[in-house]
Amino acid sequence: MLKSLFARLKPYLKTYLRWVVLGATLFFLAQTLKSNWQEVAEIRLRDRGGSFLVLAFGVTMLAHTWSGWVWGWILRECDQSVSMLWATRVFLKTNVAKYLPGNIWHFYGRIREATQIGLSVMAATASVVLEALLMAASALPMVALALPGHRADLSVVALAAVLVGIHPRWLNPVLERLERVKLKGKLSDNPLFRMRRYPLRPLLGEVAFVGLRGLGFLLAWAAITPWEIDRLSLVFGGFSLAWLLGLVIPGAPGGIGVFEATAVAVLDGEFPAVTVLAAVALYRLISVAAEALGAGLAVALEGLRDRRRSD
Incomplete structure (x- = not known):
């Protein structure tokens, strides 16, 4: 009876959990901003700060575009023949959907676009899971830079678990079971897909992606205050931890709230709170603007392609 009751309540609990997470993080940010409001209002960009922001925008835009290219690699590792330009365009077009409630609509959009051109549903689903x-995995080594002692060791253990878990020897049996359930015995008409090799190239591609995102944040930081070279690793590690938690914690579309609260909590004790708040706010604006521009360009290119085909 309790099991049945829990099953009925589970969808509602998930919904409320999302709102609790989002509400708690926004409350934390509001309290921090309230305590430092006057100082934040007095923040001004440095000389050449505008140049740093332009560079941050360009690097962040490159990161999102590069991530679409890496998704194309992941699809190819899943034995799907796709155009890299198609993968990049679809990735950019769907990326802004992660800001919708539920934080899954960008994944849904990519799977839908993939199946519309005849790709395997399971392969498309596996590609978005593997991408995350x-x-x-790419962020975890950098997270260790911001964590002291044994906590850093935990990130190494988590990294090892992910790296082992994505090996085809372990991942393929899981995917095959899921596909057998989905196909319900129709294997003759729907051959099972398998990963042929370890996804090393996509992994290195995602390392570059996280590195570009971190560089974008450092450039936004430099627009406000000069870099302290001996502490750049701490800033980069704090960003990586905040970005990672924004990626994996449910209930925060696009990581909004979780990313900002984590960055403030990790870096506040090491740097002035006003600097952290200003850098985080600037970077969020830069990231959203880059994603919006990427989506707009992708839609425009798609429309141009369709017009050419109709002519």
Whole structure:
């Protein structure tokens, strides 16, 4: 009876959990901003700060575009023949959907676009799951820079678990079971897909992606205050931890709230709170603007392609 009751309540609990997470993080940010409001209002960009922001925007735009290219690699590792330009365009077009409630609509959009051109549903689904795993694995070594002692060791253990889990020897049996359930015995008409090799190239691609995102944040930081070279690794590690938690914690579309709260919590004790708040706010604006521009360009290119085909 309790099991049945829990099953009925589970969808509602998930919904409320999302709102609790989002509400708690926004409350934390509001309290921090309230305590430092006057100082934040007095923040001004440095000389050449505008140049740093332009560079941050360009690097962040490159990161999103590069991530679409890496998704194309992941699809190819899943034995799907796709155009890299198609993968990049679809990735950019769907990326802004992660800001919708539920934080899954960008994945849904990519799977739908993939199946519309005849790709395997399971392969498309595996590609978006594998993409998130590879992103997390790529951020974990950098997270260790911001964590002291044994906590850093935990990130290494988590990294090892992810790297082992994505090996075809372990991942393929899981995917095959899921596909057998989905196909319900129709294997003759729907051959099972398998990963042929370890996804090393996509993993290295995601490492570059996280590195570009971190560089974008450092450039936004430099627009406000000069870099302290001996502490750049701490800033980069704090960003990586905040970005990772924004990626994996449910209930925060696009990581909004979780990313900002984590960055403030990790870096506040090491740097002035006003600097952290200003850098985080600037970077969020830069990231959203880059994603919006990427989506707009992708839609425009798609429309141009369709017009050419109709002529």
